[in-house]
Amino acid sequence: VSLPGPASAADPNAKDRLGAVGLGLLGLGNVGAAFFEMVFAKAATVAERTGIDLEIVKVGVREPRRKRRETALLGQKLVADPYEVVNDPEVRIVVELIGGVLPAKDLVLAALAAGKPVVTANKELMATCGTELLSVAEKAGVDLLFEASVAGAIPLIRLLKESLAAEQILRISGIVNGTTNYILTRMSEEGLSYKEALAAAQRLGYAEADPSADVAGLDAAAKAAILAGIAFDADVSTSDVFCEGITAISPSDIKFAHKLGYEVKLLAVAEQLGTTEESPISVRVHPAMLPASHPLASVREALNAVFVEGEAAGEMMVYGRGAGGLPTASAVLGDVIEAAHHLREETRARPTRRKARTIEKMSRLSCQYYLSIEVTDRPGVLAAVAGVFGEHGVSIRSMEQVGLGSEARLVFVTHTAREDDVQATVARLEELDSVERVGCLLRLIGEEDRR
Numbered sequence: 001v002s003l004p005g006p007a008s009a010a011d012p013n014a015k016d017r018l019g020a021v022g023l024g025l026l027g028l029g030n031v032g033a034a035f036f037e038m039v040f041a042k043a044a045t046v047a048e049r050t051g052i053d054l055e056i057v058k059v060g061v062r063e064p065r066r067k068r069r070e071t072a073l074l075g076q077k078l079v080a081d082p083y084e085v086v087n088d089p090e091v092r093i094v095v096e097l098i099g100g101v102l103p104a105k106d107l108v109l110a111a112l113a114a115g116k117p118v119v120t121a122n123k124e125l126m127a128t129c130g131t132e133l134l135s136v137a138e139k140a141g142v143d144l145l146f147e148a149s150v151a152g153a154i155p156l157i158r159l160l161k162e163s164l165a166a167e168q169i170l171r172i173s174g175i176v177n178g179t180t181n182y183i184l185t186r187m188s189e190e191g192l193s194y195k196e197a198l199a200a201a202q203r204l205g206y207a208e209a210d211p212s213a214d215v216a217g218l219d220a221a222a223k224a225a226i227l228a229g230i231a232f233d234a235d236v237s238t239s240d241v242f243c244e245g246i247t248a249i250s251p252s253d254i255k256f257a258h259k260l261g262y263e264v265k266l267l268a269v270a271e272q273l274g275t276t277e278e279s280p281i282s283v284r285v286h287p288a289m290l291p292a293s294h295p296l297a298s299v300r301e302a303l304n305a306v307f308v309e310g311e312a313a314g315e316m317m318v319y320g321r322g323a324g325g326l327p328t329a330s331a332v333l334g335d336v337i338e339a340a341h342h343l344r345e346e347t348r349a350r351p352t353r354r355k356a357r358t359i360e361k362m363s364r365l366s367c368q369y370y371l372s373i374e375v376t377d378r379p380g381v382l383a384a385v386a387g388v389f390g391e392h393g394v395s396i397r398s399m400e401q402v403g404l405g406s407e408a409r410l411v412f413v414t415h416t417a418r419e420d421d422v423q424a425t426v427a428r429l430e431e432l433d434s435v436e437r438v439g440c441l442l443r444l445i446g447e448e449d450r451r
């Protein structure tokens, strides 16, 4: 199995007769197995549409002796040493579907050093070492493609890198974690508690037994870092992303949001804060209250969607399946076909030049806030609580009191205020004797936020 050299200029049909492109697959889990089966099922269609024959040459897994659904098709292809895959001379493209940073990073570096293009779905790897790996790939003159690392089947990275290559991106807001969107949908539509909705997500296989990476927002933070890197040509890693999860949200917060005409969603936001491409950027993940009329507010269940605002292009949204073996494998196969096409044409994807951009601290950002506070129901409490907002320069837009027996819940919506002032308000409120509990703090995406 080999890929012959470039087609002869004298023979314009030579490219249609190229041999198969050998693929080395690392990982045969949810995505790897779906990709493996997809290559078998679609090889003829891909060849007919693109003139590219794909052939899986070798597959690296942790436990090659384990019985698998694909065992019959695998033959002698399965190996335990992933370097055997990377170094096989018949492997022309390496497809990394192991996950995690190590050993994936070393394997990707070894493939790039050998001049082999790499396709990966690994968000953790790209969010931690994306800038380094892309620079190595550029120096080696080979592709490193990672469409499947954010929002599964949705062609988002290609949209940003290619269709919007000349666009000044102003802001990207996305629902990029299906597990949390499923949980919030059940809480919103059925009034379930967070715990009940999480249990439902676990029963359906949308949430892991240990759901912390999803519900704490870490999975979305890795994707936010990757998106910010592409949108702003910036060196952004997960550790730069402000991250807050959904565990503090109660059904009453969601009910109150509905009353105000909002929906609660976990958003990943990457935003340019000024008017020039040198302006600072903000990259963050947190639950937000979105007006019910916002396109992202109607994204239900475990689906993903990303809303892009560009200077010239205006607003657009992409929507679809953000996870799962088949949708993710579909995006991986798209990248593999692109890498094979580049090999055939002796070219590669346009290089990305990344620069350092100032990433603004969350404490310096401003927006409107929703805050619910449980207080002892006695005279003077409201004045004391409102006084704390005033002391910190946080102006109240509206307030509502809901009785809870001897206690009461005060629900505030502020005008635009700075995050550090609001955090100082919360800290002071927590010290008041009459305050039983400061509940959820939600940031509003609304009228005062529009560009």
Ligand SMILES: NC(=O)c1ccc[n+]([C@@H]2O[C@H](COP(=O)([O-])OP(=O)(O)OC[C@H]3O[C@@H](n4cnc5c(N)ncnc54)[C@H](OP(=O)(O)O)[C@@H]3O)[C@@H](O)[C@H]2O)c1
Residues within 6 Å of the ligand: 026, 027, 028, 029, 030, 031, 032, 060, 061, 062, 063, 064, 066, 080, 082, 097, 098, 099, 100, 103, 121, 122, 123, 124, 148, 149, 152, 322, 323, 324, 325, 328
């Ligand atoms: N699952 C999704 O819906 C989804 C969506 C988007 C992106 N992704 C990304 O896709 C990647 C793969 O995810 P997945 O869900 O398919 O993972 P998975 O089901 O856990 O599969 C991992 C595979 O890697 C193999 N493996 C692990 N360590 C290895 C090592 N040191 N050497 C060789 N093989 C090794 C495992 O071998 P054994 O089979 O022998 O255990 C297994 O086949 C991850 O980066 C993930 O973030 C997944």
